[in-house]
Amino acid sequence: MVFNVLLYTSLFVFIFGVICKIYTWFSWEIGFSSRDINRSERLTAAFKGISGTIFSAKILILIKVFILDVVFQKRILKEDFLRWAMHMLIYAGFMLLLLMHALDRHITACLFSEYYSTLNPFFFLRNFFGTMVIAGLAIAIYRRFILKVPRLKTNSMDYYAIIILAVIMVSGFFLEATKITSISDFERMVNEFSDVDEKKDLRALESLWVHEFGTVSPDFKEPFEQKLLEHGREIHETNCAACHSSPKWAFAGYALGNILKPVALSLDRAGGSKILWYIHILACFLGLAYLPFSKMFHIIAGPISLLANAVMEKGKSDPANITTRQVMELDACTHCGACSLRCSAAVAFDALGNENILPSEKMVSLKSLIAGKKLGSMEIKAVQEGICLCTNCDRCTVVCPVGINLKELWLNVREGLIQKGHPEPLLLSPFSFVRGLNQYELPADEYYKPVKAAKQAVAGKFDSLIKQSPLILDGKEVEKFNQLSKDNTFSYCFSCENCTSVCPVVCSFDKPEEALGLLPHQIMRCLGLGLIEMASGASMIWDCLTCYQCQENCPQNVNVTDLFFGLKNLAIKNVKKASSEKELSQRHEA
Amino acid sequence: MIKYALFLGCNIPARVSQYEDSSKAVLKNLSVDLIEMRDFSCCGYPMRNIDEKAYILSAAKNLALAEKQGINILTLCQCCFGSLKKAECLLKEDSDLRQDINQTLADIGLKYEGNITVKHLLSVLYHDVGIDAIKGSLSGSYKDLKIAAHYGCHALRPSKITQFDDPVAPTIFDELVEITGAVSIDWPKKLECCGAPLRGINDEVSIGLTKKKVSDAGNSGADYLCTACPFCHLQFDFLQKRIVSDKGNSEHLAPVLYPQLLGLCMGIDKKTLGIGKDLNGLMEIINVKR
Numbered sequence: 074m075v076f077n078v079l080l081y082t083s084l085f086v087f088i089f090g091v092i093c094k095i096y097t098w099f100s101w102e103i104g105f106s107s108r109d110i111n112r113s114e115r116l117t118a119a120f121k122g123i124s125g126t127i128f129s130a131k132i133l134i135l136i137k138v139f140i141l142d143v144v145f146q147k148r149i150l151k152e153d154f155l156r157w158a159m160h161m162l163i164y165a166g167f168m169l170l171l172l173m174h175a176l177d178r179h180i181t182a183c184l185f186s187e188y189y190s191t192l193n194p195f196f197f198l199r200n201f202f203g204t205m206v207i208a209g210l211a212i213a214i215y216r217r218f219i220l221k222v223p224r225l226k227t228n229s230m231d232y233y234a235i236i237i238l239a240v241i242m243v244s245g246f247f248l249e250a251t252k253i254t255s256i257s258d259f260e261r262m263v264n265e266f267s268d269v270d271e272k273k274d275l276r277a278l279e280s281l282w283v284h285e286f287g288t289v290s291p292d293f294k295e296p297f298e299q300k301l302l303e304h305g306r307e308i309h310e311t312n313c314a315a316c317h318s319s320p321k322w323a324f325a326g327y328a329l330g331n332i333l334k335p336v337a338l339s340l341d342r343a344g345g346s347k348i349l350w351y352i353h354i355l356a357c358f359l360g361l362a363y364l365p366f367s368k369m370f371h372i373i374a375g376p377i378s379l380l381a382n383a384v385m386e387k388g389k390s391d392p393a394n395i396t397t398r399q400v401m402e403l404d405a406c407t408h409c410g411a412c413s414l415r416c417s418a419a420v421a422f423d424a425l426g427n428e429n430i431l432p433s434e435k436m437v438s439l440k441s442l443i444a445g446k447k448l449g450s451m452e453i454k455a456v457q458e459g460i461c462l463c464t465n466c467d468r469c470t471v472v473c474p475v476g477i478n479l480k481e482l483w484l485n486v487r488e489g490l491i492q493k494g495h496p497e498p499l500l501l502s503p504f505s506f507v508r509g510l511n512q513y514e515l516p517a518d519e520y521y522k523p524v525k526a527a528k529q530a531v532a533g534k535f536d537s538l539i540k541q542s543p544l545i546l547d548g549k550e551v552e553k554f555n556q557l558s559k560d561n562t563f564s565y566c567f568s569c570e571n572c573t574s575v576c577p578v579v580c581s582f583d584k585p586e587e588a589l590g591l592l593p594h595q596i597m598r599c600l601g602l603g604l605i606e607m608a609s610g611a612s613m614i615w616d617c618l619t620c621y622q623c624q625e626n627c628p629q630n631v632n633v634t635d636l637f638f639g640l641k642n643l644a645i646k647n648v649k650k651a652s653s654e655k656e657l658s659q660r661h662e663a
Numbered sequence: 664m665i666k667y668a669l670f671l672g673c674n675i676p677a678r679v680s681q682y683e684d685s686s687k688a689v690l691k692n693l694s695v696d697l698i699e700m701r702d703f704s705c706c707g708y709p710m711r712n713i714d715e716k717a718y719i720l721s722a723a724k725n726l727a728l729a730e731k732q733g734i735n736i737l738t739l740c741q742c743c744f745g746s747l748k749k750a751e752c753l754l755k756e757d758s759d760l761r762q763d764i765n766q767t768l769a770d771i772g773l774k775y776e777g778n779i780t781v782k783h784l785l786s787v788l789y790h791d792v793g794i795d796a797i798k799g800s801l802s803g804s805y806k807d808l809k810i811a812a813h814y815g816c817h818a819l820r821p822s823k824i825t826q827f828d829d830p831v832a833p834t835i836f837d838e839l840v841e842i843t844g845a846v847s848i849d850w851p852k853k854l855e856c857c858g859a860p861l862r863g864i865n866d867e868v869s870i871g872l873t874k875k876k877v878s879d880a881g882n883s884g885a886d887y888l889c890t891a892c893p894f895c896h897l898q899f900d901f902l903q904k905r906i907v908s909d910k911g912n913s914e915h916l917a918p919v920l921y922p923q924l925l926g927l928c929m930g931i932d933k934k935t936l937g938i939g940k941d942l943n944g945l946m947e948i949i950n951v952k953r
Binding site: 223415416417418419420421423424425462464465466467468480498499500501502503504505506507508509510512513524553554555556559577578581615616617618619620621622624625632634635638639641642645 | 672673674676677678701704705707708709710711712713714715716717719720721724742757763767770771816817819820821822830855856858859860861862863864865866867868869871872894897901902905
């Protein structure tokens with residue numbers, strides 16, 4: 074009764090959760106692409122897309138991907154054998170336990186008419202599969218906490234996943250060990266399944282089980298007479314052996330039982346196996362009910378992501394389906410960190426300290442962002458910086474074990490953020506190159522808007538300079554990692570204007586002063602006068618090609634281009650500083 | 664045998680894979696051993712605008728990885744080359760900086776002491792393999808093909824750092840082109856920028872420069888532009904295609920990557936060289952008489 078109530082409750086919560094999740098796939102908006110596509114369009118598109126794929130030759134691709142990537146997890150194997158071993162052990166062990174043991178009444182018993190959970194091979198296999206999961210969990214813990222795989226971050230979801238699995242498995246083994254040693258379970262089985270009722274026979278049987286099978290009896294203890302044991306074996310063979318293999322076959326439970334022997338009697342009296350049974354099934358049902366809301370949901374979303382990405386292609390697939398897929402992909406992410414390990418730009422995390430630079434952590438932030446959670450503007454800025462600081466090398470997409478098309482996700486979410494978000498100085502660097510390549514996928518005004526906003530944010534505000542007098546170059550303000558702090562070659566400048574006359578950017582304009590603010594030689598003079606702020610406010614430094622013509626052609630060996638880099642770094646620092654100060658003062662007022 | 668750690672960078676695997684394929688094929692024919700290192704990451708180039716430390720750290724990580732193996736780096740991308748080279752110089756010159764960077768690198772078990780260096784593909788071909796050895800590997804040569812060699816800024820300049828060639832009158836690329844029997848034409852804008860660094864930042868200037876270069880090369884009689892950098896190549900290939908289709912620009916000139924140009928003369932098949940992956944009608948080059 075209790076079992077059924079718990080089972081159906083958790084099953085109901087599970088199904089409800091799955092439906093909620095699927096509902097979000099079709100209704101949540103993501104990035105830039107989801108504008109103007111409503112829920113019903115997304116549902117219709119998905120239906121068309123799925124049926125169109127299943128009834129076409131693409132079904133063969135789906136079958137191939139299902140076998141190689143979903144069942145055998147080739148993508149994980151390609152990256153890291155230890156990880157593959159870990160995941161295979163947990164996933165295969167658990168699935169087999171689920172099918173053979175948890176659903177035994179519905180599956181195993183139907184397939185094998187001789188089925189008894191206490192009979193081999195099932196008796197042995199249950200232990201074997203359970204040991205696989207435990208071994209997998211041990212590797213998982215080793216990787217996360219001892220080996221410390223670089224950039225593998227552990228959050229509460231990861232702890233939960235490990236803990237719930239560990240509780241299910243460990244309680245299962247303890248339950249079995251307790252049952253093996255339990256005298257009351259022995260007596261119950263004798264009453265229920267055998268015809269033995271004579272005292273002498275009962276004594277012989279119990280002695281044999283104490284001697285050979287790990288049962289702990291309050292009355293009978295070693296040593297036993299050989300004759301008694303032989304008699305016991307005869308009774309065992311005729312009454313028990315047909316549906317109970319030797320508990321030694323349950324190698325893990327039996328070994329654990331041996332360890333528990335000293336406390337077995339008190340454990341039995343306290344109803345140990347009952348308590349452990351409750352812990353075991355409660356953990357299972359909690360895992361089931363909470364599955365759609367935990368990272369374990371990747372069991373469902375992961376295969377869908379792998380299959381969908383195998384047959385979908387940007388430009389060919391319906392944009393509505395791509396939007397739906399991208400929301401779903403957030404659920405498929407297991408936070409395994411494979412992307413962050415291979416991320417080209419991840420080193421920037423070590424220098425700048427923004428976790429959102431790492432793709433796996435970006436996914437965590439995106440989940441909150443897409444779910445409509447209210448993020449502070451500092452948090453949004455951090456996500457925006459993280460998502461813009463990407464070289465588009467696509468390696469994350471290549472290595473993702475659940476096949477998430479991260480490169481398209483980044484482009485889409487990035488566009489959505491920079492369109493409505495805060496000015497992003499990163500857009501004024503070669504990180505914009507790929508956005509530039511994709512320029513024609515956006516309407517012109519939307520394409521130019523974020524770059525203009527960024528340029529405005531870094532543009533000089535010369536009002537404060539007018540008040541500032543005298544203007545002194547203060548070396549202390551420039552931090553150690555800046556070209557300006559080491560390179561004072563600007564002081565050699567004698568304004569020959571060679572730099573300006575060879576500059577291809579300057580040559581691109583009829584009125585360069587208007588377009589560029591200050592020209593290269595003027596910037597060098599500014600530096601000579603200590604007008605760092607003025608120099609770093611010139612739009613020239615952002616429109617610099619870094620072609621080094623100026624520096625190469627300077628007769629005085631002024632490192633013009635390198636100094637521009639220093640000024641750009643400084644301008645970005647100042648913009649960041651100003652915006653966080655503004656933020657703080659706003660919070661203060663609020 | 665000449666041995667290098669192959670540094671692909673971010674653009675090539677994602678967008679210009681034919682450059683990787685053709686370079687590997689050509690270098691294999693010339694007995695250059697390439698070691699692939701999966702742990703290589705961004706050279707730091709795009710970070711230079713943002714944060715000096717992030718830049719140097721990114722570059723230094725790669726230098727340190729190669730140093731650990733004791734092999735020099737070969738880059739295909741000129742922006743990676745310029746970026747790594749600059750960091751190499753900074754780290755060699757400035758012991759305080761090196762110490763600072765090594766402190767951070769120590770967390771991932773790395774350090775850079777300045778014992779290895781960085782070279783670009785063209786330098787390796789010209790200086791390490793040598794003109795004669797390349798000539799010896801050819802099975803044919805072009806007759807009647809005019810090539811506009813695009814040197815690329817970040818290889819040439821700043822010359823004190825890159826040590827690539829004479830920054831005012833370079834010859835390496837021309838000589839490498841001429842080995843194939845093609846004529847390396849003189850064109851006024853040969854040493855100018857392709858415009859790629861401003862792509863996404865100031866697209867008018869970026870496209871303006873690309874157009875000027877293309878029409879200058881075309882007016883000077885070139886049949887193809889020749890590139891040795893993925894940024895330049897994308898600018899001439901991908902964006903030129905857009906310029907042509909949007910604005911009806913008739914001065915269309917397809918770019919060919921140098922290892923593709925060379926590979927065809929070695930008799931390497933067009934599939935291995937990735938000819939056909941470009942957008943700008945490069946297929947015709949395989950019909951040029953050899």
